[in-house]
Amino acid sequence: MDLNTAAAELDNDPQTAAGRTVYVYEIPVRLWHWINALCILILATSGYLIGSPLPSTPGEASEQFLMGYIRFAHFAAAYVFAIGFLVRIYWAFVGNHHAREMFYLPVTNAKWWAGLLRELRWYLFLEKQPYKYVGHNPMGHLFMFLFVTVAAVLMICTGFALYGEGMGLGSWQGRMFGWVIPLLGGSQAVHSWHHLGMWGIVTFVILHVYAAVREDVMSRQTMISTMISGQRTFRE
């Protein structure tokens, strides 16, 4: 299938006809999305403060536990994030096909590439209208895969490896994730990668929120309400 036929097919998908509403995101996906958003907020903030701590507080050390609490928040949110990700993987198997989208890239699909090109042109103000999609548009799909799935795996592996250092050599964290430390060239290097991962996710969040709001306003489908109700309504 060449790009033109792919484009024509995308434009005339009866599923996305104006006025139609489709149920896209099931409850576990939506719950996961918002729990994840909260986790990322806590993890990025507390993580940044672990790397660059707040100014010192005076007084006896035994009277305060500031760094301890910040680290606790980070570790607690990390557990929720990691368990959430596992549950999300489980849901990819048992949920609808939209729940699987995030975990693969359809690189052999011409339609997908045509859509990706169109999205790129749409963001460069070269297209009057984007295609309509029931699930993610290809650009969104690509970013989800890279900055949610890949980034989550990277952050969970590096994060638990570092956590395992504190838990000790015999801990399950150390046994399961300790191999990451020599692989990336030592503890300090793993810290650096963990920081980079955080900034990658922060950058993604900025783009993600912007794209969601913009598409909700400018494209021909609902975005924000879809992640709340699960329903996507098409316009025009």
Place this chain on the structure above:
Amino acid sequence: MTETFYDVLRRQGISRRSFLKFCSLTATSLGLDSAYAQKIAHAMETKPRTPVIWLEGLECTCCSESFIRSAHPLTKDVILSMLSLDYHVTLMAAAGHQAEKQLEEIKKKYKGNYILAVEGNPPLNEDGMYCIEGGRPFVEILKETAADAKAVIAWGACASYGCVQAAKPNPTRATPIDKVISGKPIVKVPGCPPIAEVMTGVVTYLLTFDRLPELDRQGRPKMFYGQRIHDKCYRRPHFDAGQFVEKWDDDAARKGYCLYKMGCKGPTTYNACSTVRWNDGVSFPIQSGHGCIGCSEDGFWDKGTFYDRVTDIKQFGVEQNADKVGGTAAAVAGAAVAVHAAASALKKAKKTETVTGEK
């Protein structure tokens, strides 16, 4: 009958009382229970002496310097009696052809039965010509001697990881010994230098128990490298409380707060400094008011400044730390979003205008 360790020690003038004290001390420093003191004594009394050959390659001799300063005089005497009899370039009495002949003899007589301790590493560039010993490249001597050894000890960051002579661009191609020696069990005892008591502890373990101590993923003995400096640091309460030294001469520095913000590598460094300490347990870097530089970690010489918590990374061509690289990316994304949003708003407004105008 072959000589035992005990025979050698007695011949060196060490009393039985001193010998037993040494056994208890060693058992304690290895983290073994008191019953092991007798086992160590028994092993040393009955087992034939295992010679140790100590080779020095590209290095600064700081490992040897540390080793002979082993805090407890007994340990020093005992271990040195075991070692200096054989081959140690710096410590042995023999020199020149006599010394080399001795090395050959030990290798022949104790084939497959001696322990090889290596300080420093072999440079591989120019066929190893950057380190010549007795007229031959060190790498050849190392390979030959390792071939008939029972086990190999890699002393210090040089033998274990390469250390400063392997710093980028590593002109001599200084290479850690485990990349050159194959098929032999290797214990890595990193540090620049390693702690004296850790060194004597490892040697004693190998000699008395006839096997390698339990090693971690990176080949280091767990008993000494199982925890980070940070885990046992006496300043840890200040870390948990969030009390940090912000400048070298501030009040917090005088109060002995945590050196984390000053770039202390304690949280990323595995070693026994915060428990065993140095110079007869007198002190260790953090206790003296300076952060740990992470000298027992792989690549510590190439990991950026010793004085920043978030150190520079070199993967992106520029030497910037992760927070600067990531922060810039996030800021650029934010600015791009703002510009894009403005352009989108303009487009939308124009469209609405056209639609309304048409009506």
